[in-house]
Amino acid sequence: MTGPLTDLRVVEVTAFIAAPLGGMTLAQLGADVIRIDPIGGNIDYRRWPLSPEGDSLYWTGLNKGKRSVALDLRRPEGQEIAAAIITAGTPGDGAGILLTNLPASGWMGHAQLAARRADLISLRLTGSSDGAGAVDYTVNCAAGFPMATGPGGAPVNHVLPAWDVAAGLYLATGLLAAERVRARTGRGEEIGLALSDVAIATAANLGYVADVQVNGTVRPPMGNELYGAFGRDFETKDGRRVMLVAISNRQWRAIGKATGLAEKLAMIGPMLDVDMDDEGGRFTARHAIAAVLAPWFAARTLPEVTAAFTGSGILWGPYQDFGQLVREDPRCSTANPMFAEVEQPGVGRVLMPGSPLAIGADRPVPRPAPKLGAQTDAVLAEVLGLSAEAIGRLHDEGVVADAAGR
Structure with missing residues (x-):
């Protein structure tokens, strides 16, 4: 040993x-x-x-x-x-x-x-x-x-x-x-x-206990959306799904640059009167952001998404079952x-x-x-x-x- x-x-x-x-x-x-x-x-x-x-x-x-x-x-x-x-x-x-x-x-x-x-x-x-x-x-x-x-x-x-x-x-x-x-x-x-x-x-370490005590708030179910920031899943042209997350401003700007949708995404802030350089603002605007991004993913296969995002600084990953993990992911x-x-x-x-x-x-x-x-x-x-x-x-x-x- x-x-x-x-x-x-x-x-x-x-x-x-x-x-x-x-x-x-x-x-x-x-x-x-x-x-x-x-x-x-x-x-x-x-x-x-x-x-x-x-x-x-x-x-x-x-x-x-x-x-x-x-x-x-x-x-x-x-x-x-x-x-x-x-x-x-x-x-x-x-x-x-x-x-x-x-x-x-x-x-x-x-x-x-x-x-x-x-x-x-x-x-x-x-x-x-x-x-x-x-x-x-x-x-x-x-x-x-x-x-x-x-x-x-x-x-x-x-x-x-x-x-x-x-x-x-x-x-x-x-x-x-x-x-x-x-x-x-x-x-x-x-x-x-x-x-x-x-x-x-x-539960307490993640703030959920204090959220109830301080704010009177109980975290609701939100499907695959990220609570308090922008993050959710999107379907690709070939029927795969990917998770996309932007926590920092750098990651948020990387999404606009890699998808070519920076100008459209920038329009959301003034339209909804939210600060898109703030996690909470992007969370508030999450449905509008998803509406802009969803067609981009729907028009591309998973390999095309991979090619666009590799080296871009974007936080993302494909959804995989255990078989795909073993057969397709070099990390396994x-x-x-x-x-x-x-x-x-x-x-x-x-x-x-x-x-x-x-x-x-x-x-x-x-x-x-x-x-x-x-x-x-x-x-x-x-x-x-x-x-x-x-x-x-x-x-x-x-x-x-x-x-x-x-």
């Missing part, structure tokens, strides 16, 4: 998106992330989409670069091994870190584990700040965003599990912050994060140094991203997700110092399993 976090060992006992994504983020930066699962896999192990052989492309996507240990976590023997792996090592060694989204009770509670290792860092993701269970979909519906998404008339959920993704990155950030404190003071920490807090904090290919073609066990050779972070001149090479239990024996030997005979007995007793499920 290479990367800035090669001196960290993180033990992950998780399922679904947020916490596994947090662990993967750390693994892509070089941390030794050991994921512990029940024998046969946790509840996310077969989640869609699946490969033709039945392997979860979702699970392999979120567990790249980790090591996998399979234990019978229902039995005290399996719980004891898991606790020993989590707390193994000595102060100052970069280990003793737990990442989980499972309940803080019993053998995996912070107090129980900290009794075995005083400088333990544990990060625990919960659902709602009021103690209720929650997932991205139930948090999202309450955070206001679906009511402001789409054309109006009914709430619209977005496909992206945004709060899971954001929570995963918060977890990685919180872990690094706690580890930094531990490096200075030698003190461990228990860190909690509620998924609902991630969503509601984001090995032309992008983030990607490499990697052999994923059980799936085959796939385009795999490493970390989006570029730290220095080199990026860590993307590493595949493990087969469930593939590193069980290695972790038991390296981390716990168990002999081959002791590991064999655990297999015979059904306490641990390898990649073959034995």
Whole structure:
């Protein structure tokens, strides 16, 4: 493993998106992330989409670069091994870190584990700040965003599990912050994060909470229009759609220059008595601006729009489905140094991203997700110092399993 976090060992006992994504983020930066699962896999192990052989492309996507240990976590023997792996090592060694989204009770509670290792860092993701269970979909519906998404008339959920993704990155950030404190003071920490807090904090950070309090305004649904500035989608001659945005005055002038419509667009300000050099003015005049620009897009194919806008300083992009992203966009290919073609066990050779972070001149090479239990024996030997005979007995007793499920 290479990367800035090669001196960290993180033990992950998780399922679904947020916490596994947090662990993967750390693994892509070089941390030794050991994921512990029940024998046969946790509840996310077969989640869609699946490969033709039945392997979860979702699970392999979120567990790249980790090591996998399979234990019978229902039995005290399996719980004891898991606790020993989590707390193994000595102060100052970069280990003793737990990442989980499972309940803080019993053998995996912070107090129980900290009794075995005083400088333990544990990060625990919960659902709602009021103690209720929650997932991205139930948090999202309450955070206001679906009511402001789409054309109006009914709430619209977005496909992206945004709060899971954001929570995963918060977890990685919180872990690094706690580890930094531990490096200075030698003190461990228990860190909690509620998924609902991630969503509601984001609504407040973007100004929507203050907008209600200060202005009495609730952001309305506006389809694909940009709120408070000019931005919207346009259809091209060949039936594609593009998103066009002008936030700065330079970007606004670039649109007029590239389309040859600068004079017509300049007429809108005096006609509607708005300042077209102001974001709010362009927002007020958005329908008139769109009426001028729409025929220009309708008369041109996407390649013609691309040719006109390339190098112009315009903020724009084509709408693409996932197939078009893979087949047409060079940013989703090995032309992008983030990607490499990697052999994923059980799936085959796939385009795999490493970390989006570029730290220095080199990026860590993307590493595949493990087969469930593939590193069980290695972790038991390296981390716990168990002999081959002791590991064999655990297999015979059904306490641990390898990649073959034995």
